[in-house]
Amino acid sequence: MLYNRTIVKGEYSSVFSCLSAIYKLEGFEGFFKGNGANVIRILPCTAVQFASYEQFKRIFCENEYESKAYFSLLAGVFAGVTSATLTYPLDLIRTRLSVQRQSGQTYKGIIHCGRTIIAEEGGVLSTALFRGLAPTLLGISPYVALNFSVYESLKNLFQSYYCVAGSDALPVPIRLLCGAAAGAVAQTVAYPLDLVRRRMQVRGIFCDLPFEYKGTLNAVLTIAREEGLAGLYRGLVPNYYKVVPSISVSYIVYEFCLKHLF
Template sequence: MASEDVVGKTTSDSAVSTIVNLAEEAKLASEGVKAPSHALLGVCKSLVAGGVAGGVSRTAVAPLERLKILLQVQNPHRIKYNGTVQGLKYIWKTEGIRGLFKGNGTNCARIVPNSAVKFFSYEQASQGILWLYRQQPGNEEAQLTPVLRLGAGACAGIIAMSATYPMDMVRGRLTVQTENSPRQYKGIFHALSTVLREEGPRALYRGWLPSVIGVIPYVGLNFAVYESLKDWLITSRPFGLVKDSELSVTTRLACGAAAGTVGQTVAYPLDVIRRRMQMVGWKDAASVVTGDGRNKGAHEYTGMVDAFRKTVRHEGFGALYKGLVPNSVKVVPSIAIAFVTYEVVKDILGVEMRISD
């Protein structure tokens, strides 16, 4: 009888153990199935937040964006735009409200995926760089530093810019053309197909090198300054600006504005050269043709160095900063709005990880 009790108890324990094991296996299997879908959902939410941030920020400053490009590429022998206020008034007078937002559809079509990829790439790059840094002896508990953030931002900028560069090139041409341009691109796809057919596929990446060089300090400094300023404010709490671990929207906007100012000032000359190189091969651009109908060759550059040399020689060093004022007026609120919109949308969508994390 005792033997039967032992056998029964053993059998019962075995059954319970088997059930527990099966339950654990089922739980692990369930988690294994859910984890990838949960991770994919997080990626999608992050991409959506980045896209919304880019679209909102660029639309808010579209008139200044167009004026900046017109100032960058206008022929020095036929000046139409003499400054921010005069330029905006001239566009309003000659082209109406639609002229102020010309090229914005193309810009948003480019900036939405660009911004989505950029913010997501920054998150992934910062995690990867921090992981590599922690592999070094003595750095096991290290956190992101401004230099590491600069590197992550540079990686994100290069990836995002390269992925959407043809759209940026086409957007520049659509933005520059006016009602008097002999050649009229009808839209994004017409411009893409026309450039591809008449100038070849390499034309879609004309100006890519100065863009790569320029995006490293620009995007890198944007992220590094923004995140470092936020960390400093939360840690030191100067002037009573921070009451708890969260920054107000106004304070975050100020951090974004500071980041945008630093980044665009350092990288602006490369942006001018990039934009001018994008116009190479487009002989019908009204802004590069003089009053007698002849193209003075202002857009005939053989490369980045040649573009720098000719620009400075014919127009002076100040030409590298043409359009800086409207760009400053534009980029400061644009970067600020983009950062804050990104974080707010991620909060709304319930994404746990922010760029600071």
């Protein structure tokens, strides 16, 4: 199977070869498989993440002007866990939809995918819709924490350099740069657990995969043993292409909304 060859054996030599193979196999629409579920997921996930971060930061900070790095880290941990837990089933469905052609499975849409997972992999009260949640929470905590902390630290650094008060006073390119750096740092640190999360999510539809993980730690150790340490970072570069601009723009939009809507 394509996913088997790609993830386990790493036959794609570059991002371009991967895009080319997807286009030949599934056409242009293959680039957007699971994007509907992703859009539906990202809206509440981002909203909850930013809102809960601000709330937790107010709880941990003695006053709104005392925005120290460790407060941002702690608030980011709680915000990441909150948003990931509430929206995880949609994350699982998005992953399944994006690889369904390679697995031979056919989902008719988001609702059908969810119902199929419940019917074939466990009842409503089972953990089927939350497979891979543990590595997600372990990965999202440092990811979101570092994301917010690095962004605010860099923003404060540039504010002191420009001698300005308020994030909106900084030039947009500078804020985009802060967001890009924050996204890159956070993604690099949390990526191995993100890789484990995706592998565990597709386990239910790829029954012939040569890996069976007993848990998060076992998965990390197995990948490192079978594929080397580089295996834990397979696909990191194309993830940069997605995450870095996405995080940059999201901070700009968030701060704009925070200023004009509240």
